Amino acid sequence: MATSDPVYLRVVADIRRQIVDGSLLPGAPVPSRAQLTRKYGVGETAARHALRVLAAEGLIVGRVGSGHYVRAQPVLLPLHRWRLHDHHVPFGADLGPEDVRVTCDRRSETATATPDIALRLRLGGCATVARTHYVFRGDGRPIQLATSYEPVGLGDPGPGAGSGSASGPGLGPGLGPGPGPGPGPGPGPGPGPGPDEHLRGPAARLTALGIKVTEIVEQVRTRVPQPAESDALALPAGVHVLHVERTHWAGDRPVETSDIVIPGDRFRLIYTHAVQQ
Amino acid sequence: MATSDPVYLRVVADIRRQIVDGSLLPGAPVPSRAQLTRKYGVGETAARHALRVLAAEGLIVGRVGSGHYVRAQPVLLPLHRWRLHDHHVPFGADLGPEDVRVTCDRRSETATATPDIALRLRLGGCATVARTHYVFRGDGRPIQLATSYEPVGLGDPGPGAGSGSASGPGLGPGLGPGPGPGPGPGPGPGPGPGPDEHLRGPAARLTALGIKVTEIVEQVRTRVPQPAESDALALPAGVHVLHVERTHWAGDRPVETSDIVIPGDRFRLIYTHAVQQ
DNA sequence: AAGTGGTCTAGACCACTAT
DNA sequence: TAGTGGTCTAGACCACTTA
Numbered sequence: 001m002a003t004s005d006p007v008y009l010r011v012v013a014d015i016r017r018q019i020v021d022g023s024l025l026p027g028a029p030v031p032s033r034a035q036l037t038r039k040y041g042v043g044e045t046a047a048r049h050a051l052r053v054l055a056a057e058g059l060i061v062g063r064v065g066s067g068h069y070v071r072a073q074p075v076l077l078p079l080h081r082w083r084l085h086d087h088h089v090p091f092g093a094d095l096g097p098e099d100v101r102v103t104c105d106r107r108s109e110t111a112t113a114t115p116d117i118a119l120r121l122r123l124g125g126c127a128t129v130a131r132t133h134y135v136f137r138g139d140g141r142p143i144q145l146a147t148s149y150e151p152v153g154l155g156d157p158g159p160g161a162g163s164g165s166a167s168g169p170g171l172g173p174g175l176g177p178g179p180g181p182g183p184g185p186g187p188g189p190g191p192g193p194g195p196d197e198h199l200r201g202p203a204a205r206l207t208a209l210g211i212k213v214t215e216i217v218e219q220v221r222t223r224v225p226q227p228a229e230s231d232a233l234a235l236p237a238g239v240h241v242l243h244v245e246r247t248h249w250a251g252d253r254p255v256e257t258s259d260i261v262i263p264g265d266r267f268r269l270i271y272t273h274a275v276q277q
Numbered sequence: 278m279a280t281s282d283p284v285y286l287r288v289v290a291d292i293r294r295q296i297v298d299g300s301l302l303p304g305a306p307v308p309s310r311a312q313l314t315r316k317y318g319v320g321e322t323a324a325r326h327a328l329r330v331l332a333a334e335g336l337i338v339g340r341v342g343s344g345h346y347v348r349a350q351p352v353l354l355p356l357h358r359w360r361l362h363d364h365h366v367p368f369g370a371d372l373g374p375e376d377v378r379v380t381c382d383r384r385s386e387t388a389t390a391t392p393d394i395a396l397r398l399r400l401g402g403c404a405t406v407a408r409t410h411y412v413f414r415g416d417g418r419p420i421q422l423a424t425s426y427e428p429v430g431l432g433d434p435g436p437g438a439g440s441g442s443a444s445g446p447g448l449g450p451g452l453g454p455g456p457g458p459g460p461g462p463g464p465g466p467g468p469g470p471g472p473d474e475h476l477r478g479p480a481a482r483l484t485a486l487g488i489k490v491t492e493i494v495e496q497v498r499t500r501v502p503q504p505a506e507s508d509a510l511a512l513p514a515g516v517h518v519l520h521v522e523r524t525h526w527a528g529d530r531p532v533e534t535s536d537i538v539i540p541g542d543r544f545r546l547i548y549t550h551a552v553q554q
Numbered sequence: 555a556a557g558t559g560g561t562c563t564a565g566a567c568c569a570c571t572a573t
Numbered sequence: 574t575a576g577t578g579g580t581c582t583a584g585a586c587c588a589c590t591t592a
Binding site for chain 2: 579580581582583584588589590591
């Protein structure tokens, strides 16, 4: 007991228990503010606060005018960051062959590297970089944001603006909601995916420029979305994002780095590692 | 304008702007409830709510009796999930050579596989598995929780309980709060790591049992901590966890799977991928 | 002693949903 | 039309920090 147990926590704990032990099934209605005040003998504030906390935890959702309901645990679609082979990756039937159509808008420009980006690309203080913003959409819904940085002089980052099915930096090699909802479908467009599937996105382009990408490093963190991100991805309140900071290396030289932002309530990242013995 | 802009959002937006554009530096005090009501001409509830939202976003922290302060962005320590070589991984000086001492408590038992675990291990309905709970601590503070599952019959999961410096399932190959709390530097605590650093944790033990681990798959998601996790990891309110679901494969057979829970406000995961051309 | 955050009460308005 | 969630007001108590 921290301070003899706030009242609203009693309510929260009780409802949470009912949800996790199955007394309240997904979709079931949760007592309203008025009902909570009566049932637990608390004030409106405590009842309100309890519902707010449960909603922030993602256990319930409020529909204004209707009530709060136990939230069906959303299926987290797999986002394969890089894949070696297809076998295993044992999700159940959560993935239908729903042919998700992934499209990508992008916008390129040159800019002065921020200290952060300069460090990641091992550039000097005021270096200029090519910056490209990507917005990926699946079935129209925004799926992922990405901002890619390259030192200038490596190659042409592409047209100033483009739209359509394209393999950007973000979805990465094995993208798509499925190991292959149509893997076939895979990422998009691009040339049909071959066995060398790793060479997608920037790696493919860099290779075409004569740059040999030898290693890809991804750093994954969770954080609160910035307002712009929350807006662009149409995130419900309380949802975190997965932020992937990815760098392509050619030997010991970073040749591209990007920040990839993914809704945490809809996706999980999958990394596969072959153990050489 | 969704519904003509709630009042508290005006306050939130204004303070957030000051924080992100540097008008309010980390550590600076944020106006109190009373000050907000005067400054913005809003009621106590709106002021209170605004502070609560900003705190939930991780932008400010409240110290009871003192006030709210702009939160210093915490340094996210790198957690190398598997590493190929050491070069690059360009964080700046964020990692001092602070010799973090990682310890691990564990508790083993046998249990009936849940449907989820049975699916992940490709077992039949009522199979029994060896379940081991791990709690990792660095400098005494809890760092990571892990629960490992193995089909029975693969080998002895170890003594019923143990404590001390040990390589569990969780910290994984490239363990530790740091690549070595000294990044460049190397590997980490534990016994001198060899070039075959991937073989740590369960992989090493499974290998010793004659099982050849060929692949490791990790699924990363972000979610709200369960109360038990929040307690065990001493998480502040509002922080998410990174949940890693890891499976070791021997050929096309899963031989171990674990759920690894990591505080999202203190760590970032690092994955490295060698591109073979 | 004054100020603060965390909690709490009692009540209210609005837009929306359900019936 | 009644009920609901989201928002909001005006106060209040307590434990705590600060001075």
